[in-house]
Amino acid sequence: MSAQPPTPPHMTVDEFLVWASERPGRHELINGEVVSQSAERAAHWKVKLAVHVALLNAVRAGGLNCHVVPDGATVRIDDATAYEPNALVYCGEEAAPSALTVDNPVIIVEVLSPSTGRMDRARKLADYFRLPSLAHYLIVDSNEPLVIHHRRQEGCDILTRIIREGATLLDPPGLEVVVAEIYGAS
Template sequence: MTTLPQVRMSVDEYLAWSEANPGRYELVNGEVFAMAPQRMLHAEVKVAVYDALRRGIRAAALACEAMPNGLAVRIDAHTAYEPDALVSCGPRIGPDAVEVKNPVIVVEVASPSTRRTDASEKLTGYFRVPSIHHYLMVDPDRRTVIHHRRAVDGMETAFVHEGTLMLEPPGLELPVSSLFEEP
């Protein structure tokens, strides 16, 4: 069992520490937090989201790549989140990378233990990253997507239950139903 460090860390220190300590963690204001075990429904929806993102990228022939959870997104010098899925465009992410520098889309699949954090701290944190244009909060229990989108004068939010999400940039179309398909 990994003991969480009791000292504040920078993101660089955290990334080095996390490579030597198996498990899922996030760094918030310099403090390491272990992520709770996930339910089967949560895991299935994460797979469906990742698959839908990959299919959408291929269908649109975008120079982007979808990534499942496991890579960090740096919010500031002392905070790094690990979204459930993300999309990065431009140069490919290196094979030894543990961090995605310029994600365009980040996705969190809601769970009872993370719902409040996803809708507050992570929402404001993700939009501090200039490259992030879309933050999708996928609720498997309600089969709803809360789509937060960067806008000229701030942020726009839509609650989507059906239809197609238009994610511009990068020019990705995602049928909402595809985010809930069984793997």
């Protein structure tokens, strides 16, 4: 088996998308530097799948013209930074089959893991809200029922709610996510 060529020292998001599409695994680009994602544990997979199913059920129940995407789609923050969230929702026309990016996410979800927790709670929070389309950023704990819901308010304010039970309304686009659907009925 031949060795993979080295990662270029610095690249744009467009260069990164070409580079990453030819490589196995998950990668993100931060200030032009490629960051490989760590292997995920079973608890992470389980919660990530449950989030995706809960969002999909909520979109269907609301009859919304929105699309739920599991990890795999890239969200471009600027010319040198792009992330691959664990799930997202965008509304309107469906992305082309060949699309690698989602340009207008309304909801982005990151499931916490030991290796990404700090980044998800700080840098990604700030970066994701640079996107004009983003209304909600959910940080979901993989170990216990805990959803941190950051919601864009009027102006530049971000409202944060900590949710351990019950539901949270994500409006826009007008859907509700129930914590028990993510973590199982209590």
